Amino acid sequence: MPHEIVRGKVTEALQQALQQAKQKGQLIVETWPSITLDFPKRPEWGDLATAIAMSLASHERRSPKDVAQIILDNLDQPRSVFDRVEIAAPGFLNMTVKRDLWMKVLSQIEAEGNAYGQNDFGKGRRVLVEYVSANPTGPMHIGHGRGAAVGDAVANLLRASGFDVSREYYINDAGRQMKLLGQSVYARYRQRNGLTVVFPEDGYQGAYVEQMAKQVQARLGADLAALPLEQAQQQCQEFAYREMLEVIRQDLRSFGIAFDSWASEASLMSAGAVTSALEELRRKEFLFDQEGALWFRSTAYGDEKDRVIRKQDGEYTYLASDVAYHRDKLQRGYDLLIDVWGADHHGYIPRMQAVVQALGYPKDRLRVVLVQMVNLLRGGKKVEMSKRAGEFVALREVVDEVGADVAKFFFLMRSSDRHLDFDLELAKQQSADNPVYYVQYAHARVTSLFRVAASRGIAVPKPSEADLEALTDPDEFTLVRKLSAYPSVVEGSALALEPHRIVFYLQELAQLLHTFYFKHRILPPAAEGDASDAGQFVKDATVSSVKHREQLTPRLTGARLALMGQVGQVIRNGLGLLGVSAPERM
RNA sequence: GCGCCCGUAGCUCAAUGGAUAGAGCACCAGACUACGGAUCUGGGGGCUACAGGUUCAAGUCCUGUCGGGCGCACCA
Numbered sequence: 001m002p003h004e005i006v007r008g009k010v011t012e013a014l015q016q017a018l019q020q021a022k023q024k025g026q027l028i029v030e031t032w033p034s035i036t037l038d039f040p041k042r043p044e045w046g047d048l049a050t051a052i053a054m055s056l057a058s059h060e061r062r063s064p065k066d067v068a069q070i071i072l073d074n075l076d077q078p079r080s081v082f083d084r085v086e087i088a089a090p091g092f093l094n095m096t097v098k099r100d101l102w103m104k105v106l107s108q109i110e111a112e113g114n115a116y117g118q119n120d121f122g123k124g125r126r127v128l129v130e131y132v133s134a135n136p137t138g139p140m141h142i143g144h145g146r147g148a149a150v151g152d153a154v155a156n157l158l159r160a161s162g163f164d165v166s167r168e169y170y171i172n173d174a175g176r177q178m179k180l181l182g183q184s185v186y187a188r189y190r191q192r193n194g195l196t197v198v199f200p201e202d203g204y205q206g207a208y209v210e211q212m213a214k215q216v217q218a219r220l221g222a223d224l225a226a227l228p229l230e231q232a233q234q235q236c237q238e239f240a241y242r243e244m245l246e247v248i249r250q251d252l253r254s255f256g257i258a259f260d261s262w263a264s265e266a267s268l269m270s271a272g273a274v275t276s277a278l279e280e281l282r283r284k285e286f287l288f289d290q291e292g293a294l295w296f297r298s299t300a301y302g303d304e305k306d307r308v309i310r311k312q313d314g315e316y317t318y319l320a321s322d323v324a325y326h327r328d329k330l331q332r333g334y335d336l337l338i339d340v341w342g343a344d345h346h347g348y349i350p351r352m353q354a355v356v357q358a359l360g361y362p363k364d365r366l367r368v369v370l371v372q373m374v375n376l377l378r379g380g381k382k383v384e385m386s387k388r389a390g391e392f393v394a395l396r397e398v399v400d401e402v403g404a405d406v407a408k409f410f411f412l413m414r415s416s417d418r419h420l421d422f423d424l425e426l427a428k429q430q431s432a433d434n435p436v437y438y439v440q441y442a443h444a445r446v447t448s449l450f451r452v453a454a455s456r457g458i459a460v461p462k463p464s465e466a467d468l469e470a471l472t473d474p475d476e477f478t479l480v481r482k483l484s485a486y487p488s489v490v491e492g493s494a495l496a497l498e499p500h501r502i503v504f505y506l507q508e509l510a511q512l513l514h515t516f517y518f519k520h521r522i523l524p525p526a527a528e529g530d531a532s533d534a535g536q537f538v539k540d541a542t543v544s545s546v547k548h549r550e551q552l553t554p555r556l557t558g559a560r561l562a563l564m565g566q567v568g569q570v571i572r573n574g575l576g577l578l579g580v581s582a583p584e585r586m
Numbered sequence: 587g588c589g590c591c592c593g594u595a596g597c598u599c600a601a602u603g604g605a606u607a608g609a610g611c612a613c614c615a616g617a618c619u620a621c622g623g624a625u626c627u628g629g630g631g632g633c634u635a636c637a638g639g640u641u642c643a644a645g646u647c648c649u650g651u652c653g654g655g656c657g658c659a660c661c662a
Binding site: 495 | 609625
């Protein structure tokens with residue numbers, strides 16, 4: 001179902017032509033591939049092109065050119081949609097669509113507003129996007145930040161594509177890491193009190209651990225030291241857990257990320273989810289005992305080896321709770337699960353997909369989005385990070401320094417499975433070098449333009465109120481075509497789970513806007529020092545410089561304002577998908 | 587050693603199997619007496635790592651080689 005008016009009409013016309021050719025016996029195919037439309041790279045190739053004839057050619061056992069000719073011959077009423085359709089070697093159909101059909105895109109954007117760009121591909125299917133899910137053992141670092149930005153944008157994209165989306169944070173609060181955190185805090189606490197200290201191997205070293213020890217001291221005083229070791233550590237762990245979770249919530253809040261639900265590993269376990277999940281696997285014969293451990297037969301679904309699920313010492317591995325958690329998610333009835341993971345976990349995909357299948361669901365019920373490392377730079381020089389020594393760059397620091405909008409945009413600028421260089425100096429620059437400002441400025445320009453118009457008493461019409469026939473310049477037309485592409489960019493981006501496509505689109509759209517804005521005037525000149533003359537237009541075409549020589553009539557001003565308004569709307573919608581604000585002033 | 591990802595302009599990166607591979611940065615040369623110069627215009631720059639193969643059509647798919655990253659725990 002096409003979701004944009006030009007593509008819709010063109011696709012429809014092509015389908016009818018194919019249908020008709022088939023009825024006449026000119027084409028034999030039973031089913032043909034979906035018709036894809038591209039923007040041709042060269043103007044002489046028309047506004048839209050399709051390679052459909054070429055993909056049909058081999059099945060038809062005809063040359064692509066013949067197939068294209070047949071389609072062309074069967075295009076019933078080309079004049080209602082097309083100005084011109086041509087065949088180009090080796091078999092492209094190059095179409096020039098009627099200008100007034102293109103212009104309807106503007107009214108469509110007006111009518112749909114914030115919803116322009118959405119599609120119904122998801123058909124209400126429920127999807128759970130799980131992301132961040134950092135252990136509550138410290139503040140979020142910059143890598144978590146990228147995961148958060150990606151997960152959130154993916155969720156936005158899916159919602160815009162008609163899915164019923166929930167966002168979930170899985171709290172790994174049951175494992176050894178939490179215990180280690182408790183021990184680390186307790187060790188620092190003892191240190192503060194001048195007691196003997198054995199700092200745990202691989203313990204948490206960050207300054208925040210000392211901070212928490214200080215707070216524990218303030219709350220519990222010296223009493224803690226009197227308790228048995230394990231009990232004392234347990235108290236520290238509980239305190240640290242609540243504290244860290246709160247820190248993470250605040251980190252997320254300041255980054256502008258909100259979850260619908262928080263799932264706790266510990267509560268899952270205490271509710272018996274692990275036991276019952278293992279029971280199910282055992283019943284289905286995916287478990288076996290060997291060398292005193294319990295194994296999951298993940299090789300049954302293509303994993304390279306089987307995996308231990310309960311160790312010799314009786315402790316469960318993380319796989320056990322992951323099985324339980326994914327089973328829980330599946331049982332909650334989601335049609336699709338999306339996990340956003342750090343790319344260093346890519347080796348776990350086969351086994352989690354094996355889990356999904358062992359539980360009786362299709363493999364593709366789970367899709368994993370991998371997020372690669374972030375290299376933090378400052379003026380081109382690498383900022384060294386080592387979580388081990390507790391020297392990692394906190395997300396909070398970056399957000400404080402460059403702002404949430406900039407940070408998100410940078411995180412989303414590249415395909416998520418590629419390493420990202422994040423240069424703090426560049427991110428702070430307020431220039432064209434900084435793509436965030438470039439896009440946001442385009443939006444601010446539109447709103448600024450409207451403010452000036454208002455101050456001069458010039459109305460900003462909607463497309464339905466404007467005379468769009470006044471838009472005859474190729475630059476206007478280029479903008480309209482770009483706007484028309486937005487819905488398919490959203491759909492492609494959602495299907496591929498690749499938010500960076502939106503970023504690229506927005507940069508291109510912003511560029512077109514800046515070019516247009518520089519080249520053309522929209523409002524008439526303000527009368528010198530006298531607002532009462534506002535509304536006067538240039539009647540004579542010989543004003544100052546060459547590039548401003550075009551006739552600016554109220555009719556053209558109105559139409560251009562209407563066009564600008566829709567550009568602003570689309571930038572707003574696109575930035576919205578990225579979770580980035582569209583400022584009216586900068 | 588095995589597996590996954592990657593190799594595209596000097597740098598950072600785009601490109602549902604489609605036409606002459608595109609942006610930004612950097613570099614060079616330019617542009618406003620009216621709407622925000624946080625802007626715009628032009629220029630040089632490429633055997634898409636290499637070698638085969640599939641296809642009407644390959645940066646894209648397959649095989650191999652070389653180079654880089656990440657995994658290969660009864661850690662999370």
